Amino acid sequence: xxxxxxxxxxxxxxxxxxxxxxxxxxxxxxxxxxxxxxxxxxxxxxxxxxxxxxxxxxxxxxxxxxxxxxxxxxxxxxxxxxxxxxxxxxxxxxxxxxxxxxxxxxxxxxxxxxxxxxxxxxxxxxxxxxxxxxxxxxxxxxxxxxxxxxxxxxxxxxxxxxxxxxxxxxxxxxxxxxxxxxxxxxxxxxxxxxxxxxxxxxxxxxxxxxxxxxxxxxxxxxxxxxxxxxxxxxxxxxxxxxxxxxxxxxxxxxxxxxxxxxxxxxxxxxxxxxxxxxxxxxxxxxxxxxxxxxxxxxxxxxxxxxxxxxxxxxxxxxxxxxxxxxxxxxxxxxxxxxxxxxxxxxxxxxxxx
Numbered sequence: 001x002x003x004x005x006x007x008x009x010x011x012x013x014x015x016x017x018x019x020x021x022x023x024x025x026x027x028x029x030x031x032x033x034x035x036x037x038x039x040x041x042x043x044x045x046x047x048x049x050x051x052x053x054x055x056x057x058x059x060x061x062x063x064x065x066x067x068x069x070x071x072x073x074x075x076x077x078x079x080x081x082x083x084x085x086x087x088x089x090x091x092x093x094x095x096x097x098x099x100x101x102x103x104x105x106x107x108x109x110x111x112x113x114x115x116x117x118x119x120x121x122x123x124x125x126x127x128x129x130x131x132x133x134x135x136x137x138x139x140x141x142x143x144x145x146x147x148x149x150x151x152x153x154x155x156x157x158x159x160x161x162x163x164x165x166x167x168x169x170x171x172x173x174x175x176x177x178x179x180x181x182x183x184x185x186x187x188x189x190x191x192x193x194x195x196x197x198x199x200x201x202x203x204x205x206x207x208x209x210x211x212x213x214x215x216x217x218x219x220x221x222x223x224x225x226x227x228x229x230x231x232x233x234x235x236x237x238x239x240x241x242x243x244x245x246x247x248x249x250x251x252x253x254x255x256x257x258x259x260x261x262x263x264x265x266x267x268x269x270x271x272x273x274x275x276x277x278x279x280x281x282x283x284x285x286x287x288x289x290x291x292x293x294x295x296x297x298x299x300x301x302x303x304x305x306x307x308x309x310x311x312x313x314x315x316x317x318x319x320x321x322x323x324x325x326x327x328x329x330x331x332x333x334x335x336x337x338x339x340x341x342x343x344x345x346x347x348x349x350x351x352x353x
Contacts, residue, residue, distance in 0.1 A: 002090050002228030003081070003110040007097035007185060008122035010178045011134035013200040015052065017122050017217065018094035022050050024221040025090055029229075049084045051077060052094035064096075064178060074102055081106060085113055090228065098182040100189070107191035111234040118227040119185050120196045120220070127179055134175055194231060196223050250313040254306060257282055257340040262298050265348075269293070283341030285349075293352050305347050313340070 004021070008014045025048045053060050056076050063073035077095055084091045097103055103119065110117035124130050185192035198220045215223070261282040268278045269292060278287040 002116040004092045005106050006094050006120045009182050010175055011130040012122050012124035014122045022048050048090045050092050051080045100183045104191040114233050116228045116231045116233050118194050119192045121185050122198050194227050254313045254340055257337050258302050258344050261341055283345045285342045285345040287345055289352050
């Protein structure tokens with residue numbers, strides 16, 4: 001199912017937008033099937049999974065304190081997405097996602113699953129506005145996160161007890177650094193396409209759906225839903241495409257028939273002249289060489305043919321056995337051998353001119 005990547009500068013309203021998007025998708029998409037049901041595709045539903053630092057869990061102040069911590073945090077986010085991404089789950093990645101290379105990695109994961117993908121850019125217009133939000137907000141995490149030390153380090157800042165723990169806002173130097181290093185998505189890049197932009201407004205300006213805005217939050221949710229349900233999934237690349245299955249019986253038949261045909265041609269060349277029509281029992285197509293072709297050249301052509309025809313043989317000759325028609329068994333095995341023989345003879349006639 002689709003992968004939705006949310007990106008933006010710190011304290012721009014990404015998490016608020018992401019939680020609203022998850023609730024919206026849960027209402028609009030089919031509900032997941034219950035255990036033991038939904039074996040048929042029609043009975044299946046869609047689950048919505050939110051992946052962010054809180055789900056790891058990692059404290060943001062700790063996860064982005066330096067380059068090493070950022071690399072670890074991105075790796076854990078990528079692992080979480082890879083684990084959650086499947087044909088029955090919509091994955092919403094709520095994080096900074098400020099590096100275009102990381103967004104490309106997420107795109108490749110969606111492409112490998114041949115599923116829809118879109119990028120939502122929560123674009124806050126002014127850095128001062130985001131800094132004010134950052135200084136006024138209180139990030140809340142489950143209390144067990146502090147017992148674990150933020151997934152690898154001790155939680156820093158003023159932590160209050162109670163049902164939920166509280167950590168102070170991000171430090172100003174870290175905030176400014178992350179803001180300045182944000183790499184804005186470009187719709188011309190295939191990993192940033194389709195790109196949906198959303199510009200939140202601070203609470204002081206009144207309701208979220210302020211008149212004059214290009215798109216309200218609800219309208220952006222609708223655009224995301226259309227992108228992940230009606231959009232075209234990226235085609236799998238050569239490196240991620242599933243390799244065609246080789247039928248062992250078909251490859252064995254290909255090897256045996258071409259070997260017998262090769263020696264049949266050598267025997268008949270002893271009693272024929274260049275340009276004569278040579279018939280062989282392994283093929284219906286006649287052999288016609290304008291010159292004498294020796295064993296070394298025939299072996300080389302056979303090796304080339306086997307390399308090029310392996311996928312064709314697996315697709316065309318797969319599945320042996322015989323058919324019955326009118327009470328008489330049709331020699332399907334013989335017809336498969338003739339098909340290989342005809343293809344090999346045509347190849348030889350083409351490459352010995």
